[in-house]
Amino acid sequence: MLAPMLAALGAFVPMISGRGLGHTGGTLDKLDSIPGYDTKPDLLRFRQVVRDVGCAIIGQTETLAPADRRLYAIRDVTATVESVALITASILSKKLAAGLEGLVMDVKTGSGAFMPTLEASRELAESIATVATGAGLPTVSLITDMNEPLASAAGNAVEVQNAIDFLTGKHQDARLLKVTLALGGELLRLAGLAGTAPEGEMLLRGTIESGAAAERFERMVAALGGPTDIIARASALLPRAGLVVEAWPEQGGIVTSVDVRAVGLAVVELGGGRARASDAIDPSVGLTKLAALGDELGAERPLALVHARELTSAEAATQRLRAAYRLGDETPRRRDPVVERILPAQ
Numbered sequence: 123m124l125a126p127m128l129a130a131l132g133a134f135v136p137m138i139s140g141r142g143l144g145h146t147g148g149t150l151d152k153l154d155s156i157p158g159y160d161t162k163p164d165l166l167r168f169r170q171v172v173r174d175v176g177c178a179i180i181g182q183t184e185t186l187a188p189a190d191r192r193l194y195a196i197r198d199v200t201a202t203v204e205s206v207a208l209i210t211a212s213i214l215s216k217k218l219a220a221g222l223e224g225l226v227m228d229v230k231t232g233s234g235a236f237m238p239t240l241e242a243s244r245e246l247a248e249s250i251a252t253v254a255t256g257a258g259l260p261t262v263s264l265i266t267d268m269n270e271p272l273a274s275a276a277g278n279a280v281e282v283q284n285a286i287d288f289l290t291g292k293h294q295d296a297r298l299l300k301v302t303l304a305l306g307g308e309l310l311r312l313a314g315l316a317g318t319a320p321e322g323e324m325l326l327r328g329t330i331e332s333g334a335a336a337e338r339f340e341r342m343v344a345a346l347g348g349p350t351d352i353i354a355r356a357s358a359l360l361p362r363a364g365l366v367v368e369a370w371p372e373q374g375g376i377v378t379s380v381d382v383r384a385v386g387l388a389v390v391e392l393g394g395g396r397a398r399a400s401d402a403i404d405p406s407v408g409l410t411k412l413a414a415l416g417d418e419l420g421a422e423r424p425l426a427l428v429h430a431r432e433l434t435s436a437e438a439a440t441q442r443l444r445a446a447y448r449l450g451d452e453t454p455r456r457r458d459p460v461v462e463r464i465l466p467a468q
Contacts, residue, residue, distance in 0.1 A: 123288050124306050126338035129176025130329040133313050136172045137179045138186065138216040141396075150181045151395075155279040155361055155405035159348040171345045176338060178346065187219040204236065210249045218257060224312030225254055225261040226305050231461060232269035234382025240265070240461065247464040255466040262308050263464040266301050267457050270380045270415045273298045277394045277408015279360040280429060284410075286356045289336040297414075297459045303327070304460045361406035363429035369409075369440040374420030375449030377413050384446035385412070388439040392430050407431060409439070416453050 125135040139149035150161045161181045163171070168186070171178040182191060190212055197203050197212075217225055227250045230236070231243035247263035254261035266272075273295040275284040287293040288302075303323040310322030329335040336353050344350040349359055389395050393404035409426045413419055425443045430436035 123285050123335070123339075124302050124309075125177035125179055126289065126342060127302070127306055127326050127329045127335040128309060129338045129342075130332075130334035131310065131315055131325055133176065133309065133315060134172055135177035136168065136220040136222070137177065138220055139179055139181060141181070149179060151403055151405070152278045152281050152285075153179060154403075155282055156343055156348045156352060157359055159343060160346045163346060167346075171342065175341045175345050177342055179342070180346070182216065187216045190215050206242075206246050206249050209246060210253050213250060214254050214257065214259075217254065218259060222259055224309060225259050226308040226312070227251070227254075227261065227263040228301065228305055229263050229265050229464075230268040231265050232267050232382065233380070234268035234271070234386060244462065244464065247462070248467055251464055252466040260312050261466065262312065264301075264304055264308065264460055265462040265464060266304075267297075267459045267461055268382050269457065270297075271382060271385055271412050272301065272459070274412045274414070275408065275410045276385060276389050276412060277392075277410075277429065278403065278405040279362070280408040280410050282360055283356055286336070286339070286353060289330060289339055290333075290353065291330050301459050308463075361404075363404075363406040363408075363431060365430045365432060365436060367428050367430065367433075367436050367440075368424040369426050369428050369443050370424045371419050371447065371449060372444055373449070375418070376451065376453055377415050377417045377419065377447055378450040378452065378454050379448040380415065381446040384442055385409070388442035388446065391439045391442055392428070392435050404431060407435075409443075413447065416456065419447075419449060 125137055128135050141148035141150050153159050153161055162183055163180060165185050168178055168180055197208055202208055229243050229247040231240050232238060237243040237246055243265050247265050251261045251263045273284055275281050303326055306326045307319035307322035310316035310325060311319045316322035316325055340353045343352045352359060389408055392407040394407040408429050412426045419425065425447055428436045428439050
C-alpha cells in the first residue's frame with residue numbers, strides 16, 4: 123500500500139522485495155497471485171515503470187543485486203542466516219542497488235519476528251540505519267510490534283484483497299494503518315516532500331481519500347503485466363480457495379496473547395507458505411477476519427475464517443490457530459504498533 127501512496131505524492135519508489143520462507147509471508151508471493159504480474163522484469167522495464175507510474179515492486183533479477191541470492195544460500199548452509207551483520211549487508215545490497223535517496227526500515231519485534239526480543243530488534247535497526255547512512259543513504263529504522271497480526275488477513279491473494287480494500291478505504295486494519303502512515307511520514311520527510319513526519323502522514327491520508335493511491339496501485343499492476351482493472355474486479359480476478367470454514371476456539375474468552383509465528387505456520391499448513399525454498403505455493407489459501415488482542419471470542423466470533431483447498435488442511439490450520447491464541451477474562455493493554463524510532467549511531 124505504501125509505495126502507491128508515496129508515488130501519488132511525487133515520490134519515486136523502486137522496491138526490491140523478497141519471497142516468504144518459514145512462518146513469514148513474502149511480498150513477491152502476494153503479488154504473484156495477481157494474474158500476469160511480472161515480479162522479474164528486465165532493468166529497462168523496471169526503470170520505465172518507476173518513471174511513468176512512480177513505483178514498481180519487483181524481486182531480485184540476474185542483473186540487479188544478483189550476488190545476494192548466492193550469498194543467502196551460503197548463509198543458509200553455514201547457520202549464519204540470523205547474523206546481524208549479514209542481514210544488514212543482504213538488505214542494503216538490494217536497497218543501494220536500487221539507487222535510493224532515502225530509506226525507512228520496518229524492523230519487527232515480537233513473537234512473529236525473526237528478532238523476537240526488543241534488544242535484538244534494536245541491534246538490527248541501529249545496524250541498518252548506521253551502515254546505510256554511512257554509505258550515503260539517509261536512513262531511519264522503525265521498530266514495530268509483531269506480538270499480534272498486523273492485519274486481519276494472512277496469506278497471498280487474501281492479503282492483496284486486504285491491500286486493495288485498504289487503498290480504497292473499504293476496510294483498514296487500525297494497526298496496519300498506523301504502521302503504514304508512520305513509515306510513509308518518515309520517508310516523505312527524508313525526501314523533502316513534507317516538513318515533518320506528522321505532516322507527511324496527513325498527506326498520505328489524503329491519497330486514500332482522493333483515490334490517488336488506489337489509482338497508482340492499479341497503474342503499477344497494469345504496467346507490470348497485470349490486469350488494468352484490478353481495483354474494481356479484484357474478487358473476480360484473484361485466486362479463491364474452494365473451501366472457507368470458521369475456526370472456532372475450544373472455549374470462549376478474550377484474546378490475551380497471540381503466537382504470531384504459529385499463525386504464520388497455519389498459513390504454511392494450508393499450502394500458502396514454504397517450509398523449504400523449493401516448495402510451491404497455493405496463492406488462494408489463507409486466513410481472514412483474524413481475531414486481534416482484546417477481541418471477545420465465542421458463539422458469535424471465531425478465531426478466523428480459514429480459506430483452504432480441502433477439509434483436512436483446514437482442520438490442521440484450525441488446530442494451529444487454537445494453539446496460537448490464548449484466551450482469558452481480562453482485556454490486555456493495547457500496544458502502540460510503532461515501538462521505537464532508531465537513528466544512525468553517532
